[in-house]
Amino acid sequence: MVDLHQEFERSRFFHQGRIDRRSADALVGITAGLTADGKINQLEAEFLKNWIETHLIHLEDPVVNILYHRLANMLSDGVLDENESVELLEILHQFSGIPVGGPQRVSTVSSLPLNDPAPELDWLAKVFLFTGVMAFGPRKDCEALVIERGGVIGNSVSKKVHFLVVGSIGNEQWLHSAYGAKIKKAVELRDSGVPIAIISETHWQQVLFG
Known part of the structure; x- marks a missing residue:
């Protein structure tokens, strides 16, 4: 079994003083914007993958890497199918902290x-x-x-x-x-x-x- 919990806890992505904080915060904003209409299409997924490659892939951060590798896996055949689109939307909603249906109280x-x-x-x-x-x-x-x-x-x-x-x-x-x-x-x-x-x-x- 692969237990990533401690790795996530140590992740630079979660620390106030981390390097490239602005880029990481921008990623949260981008994902919130992409999911605002309640759906995610292939062009949006490809844009997000390319943005991470340009701005954040060098961080070697576990959370960023998970998001990137899930995107790369979904797009590896050149098609974001319906099931992948639904799963990606859920991942991005959780990443941005904005649940489906708009802002509400979140739970840890x-x-x-x-x-x-x-x-x-x-x-x-x-x-x-x-x-x-x-x-x-x-x-x-x-x-x-x-x-x-x-x-x-x-x-x-x-x-x-x-x-x-x-x-x-x-x-x-x-x-x-x-x-x-x-x-x-x-x-x-x-x-x-x-x-x-x-x-x-x-x-x-x-x-x-x-």
């Missing part, structure tokens, strides 16, 4: 409504859904691991979903939105008695890799 990772204690994970025929930015890698890679073990990937939060996995990347500047639409819906279902569990990526990885 520690206050996410995860199941406590974390449940045991069954795979066979169980429905998983991912939300947020996964430290493990692109969402399609995380989904593939579930499918390999006999699990199923859900399309949206519903009574059919057994586990909602919340990506672990987030801190003071890379913010999880205020629970997010998926998490809010999952909490409502859980509170009504539906057996849906909200779990962290850390728990998901621990079960996968020990």
